[in-house]
Amino acid sequence: ATKIASEKEYRKDLEESIRGKGLSEMEDTPDMLRAKNATQILNEKEYKRDLELEVKGRGLNAMANETPDFMRAKNATDIASQIKYKQLAEMEKANFTSVVDTPEIIHAQQVKNLSS
Secondary structure, eight states, rough: OHHHHHHHHHHHHHHHHHTTTTHHHHHHSSHHHHHHHHHHHHHHHHHHHHHIIIIIHHHHHHHHHHSSSHHHHHHHHHHHHHHHHHHHHHHHHOOOOOOOOOOOHHHHHHHHHHHO
């Protein structure tokens, strides 16, 4: 919005300086009026698009999620969940099941013994 406002101020200054030099006849041509209207419409569309993307698209929850307190809490939750994940992984390592001796496993054990 500030970019669009500064562009409007720039154009206003430019128009005043051109009128002061006697070039106001150029502004009255149909092509100049069409170009001016197209620029104004384009600026409004860009403003609305930026509004949709930056504010409405993100919503209040997305903006609230960027606060330092929320980021700190999220980081603490991530660390806690990693600790729980590691504890579960260690508990699963302790649990084991017996493997049935299939002919392939017996053959692999014999080859291992022979090679060593």
